Amino acid sequence: MDRPPALDAHAHVWLDAVEDLAARHPGYAAGLELEARRAGAESAAVNAEQAILRRALLTDVDARLAAMDSAGVTAQLVSVVPTQYHGWADRGLAAEIAAATNAGVAAHCALRPDRLAGLGVVPLRHPDLAVTALEDAVLRHGLKGVEISSHAAGPDGVPVELSDRRLDPLWQRAVELGAVLLLHPWGCTLDARLDRWYLANTVGQPVEHAVALSHLIFGGVLDRFPELRLIAAHGGGYLPAFLGRADHAWQHRPDARSCAEPPSAYVRRLWFDSLVHTPQALRRLVETVGAERVVLGSDYPFDMGVTDPVARALAALGPADAAAVIGGNAARLGLFPGVLAPRT
Template sequence: MNIDFHSHVIPKTFVSAIETDSARVKARIDGQGETRRIVHDQGYVYPLFREFVEVDAKLAAMDRKGIDVSVLSPAPPTFSYWADGSLAVELNRLVNDGLADMVSASPERLRGMGIIPMQHPEAAIDELERVVRVHGFKAVEIGTGIEGAKLSEPRFQPVLRRAQELGVFVFLHPYYVGNKTGLEDYYLTNLVGNPLETALAIADLMFSGTLDRLPSLKIGVAHGGGFLPYQIGRLVHGHKVRSETHARSASSPLDLLRRFYFDSVVFEPQALSFLIGLVGADRVFLGTDAPFDMGDETPLTTLASVEGLSEAQRGQVAAATARSLLQE
């Protein structure tokens, strides 16, 4: 079995909300048919592929890639961290309910990963509990940052603690809806910016003591952990020689890195080999990041190209890690 734990959708409920009141949702839909795209007021534009909204298109893409089961997560712009109060709750609920409808259309092949309004922590806890109770979700997806706020901030700790108590897997994904300063050219906002955002989030959770305070939290990161796994030696050295880095956590950054789970979306087999060797196959799961253009269209080929893996390790990455997180 092959399980894709990083596969995006944009439920029809969210699309309908844009079409009904674009000013309220701060987005609009341009074009018709295959040329449709979502344009966010904050500047992010992307095609509205059928695979985002249609279950049959998602299943067809899975068949093409050799994927048996996909864990569907809403595309990050649906997080709507800009929204206040009741609107934030409304948008997150309609996305989660729409996602649940997609899963119910093919329950043998699809699983759900909800979103929660992190900018309003009490509401985030309420929605976390609701998607677990009502939809049976075993995972939620949140941003690596919340409109510039770090996940280590005290106001977010109750949310992460409640996820720990519920045994819910928390998947960190870069969240942005516009260009980042200095990365405007050459699509660097995504190519460099996304891995950088992930690396910063991991380092902050390490050095802030957040992971020490939440020893049982199941937490994962997109895009192979960004840049951080490949510079972990620098963090370990810095933790030894700089007082700032061990002021709030005495734990080794390498030990804390192995607390995370990582997807396989790094494209380069040697990079994936290094990641598996560093954290273990039981901390890595298959991912595609579909259907974004920066997704891996041939994830099984990438995995098969990693030299030196045992069949047990390949099976772990292809499915067993995901099954443990899904509690299946």
């Protein structure tokens, strides 16, 4: 079976303009301090070193294309490095950061529009600004949708969860636009409990996925917006492996029966990337959510990602499932750059 063009749906870009904008505001230093405290001193130092080593891969389009060619990746769906969410920002700055991110991602992709497509951002901290930012990303800049975190720290100290009804207009507009949402957490609220051995990432990211996806499911978001097109990075974290426990709660606890169907029914309404690191884990993910619901993901160019996502999918899966994961599902989602869009 001929495999389709390969689309990596989880790849990042660094935007200096966004960082310069954020760095002019007092909250910037406090945001960096929180990240360092969550990571711990040792991991924070490694992160700083990695930022220097990988800068060219994040900013230079020729370096990006060379890495894609080496990996057999035809096209990338590019989203900003999650450290650049700057979710602490007040209303005015948050709107500026979203606009600058959307413009910056679009400009980077425009350097090679035949091989790069992009996602913007929305300020989850300020739900009333989110629809405008989504429209800016999709309608003004031609991006495929937006990248979102698992939650935001609200101005009043109460987290804005993805089940928050104030975000319903965002989900509705995303459905209307056919926009894709990439769920990519940044910052686990377990905080200092994960401040050593890089647990902030290895444990924190999967935890945040499980919590965020549970809010979407139990909070009825996927009942209200069944056509929402959301991709969970990192294979959806811990949630797919423990759906049986969620279903058990739904069946036996009246306080957990807030969604119309058992939680396991909803994973086949979502999409997940293939970044689960082992062949066994990828096969389990495909078995759980369906081969038609998994897209290729590398986390380019970070050390927690992989440099050979296509080869890994081919090695783990049978030909038909591998073809779907490598590019077929992304084509159905409309994620390829325009010149690569399959003809119908």
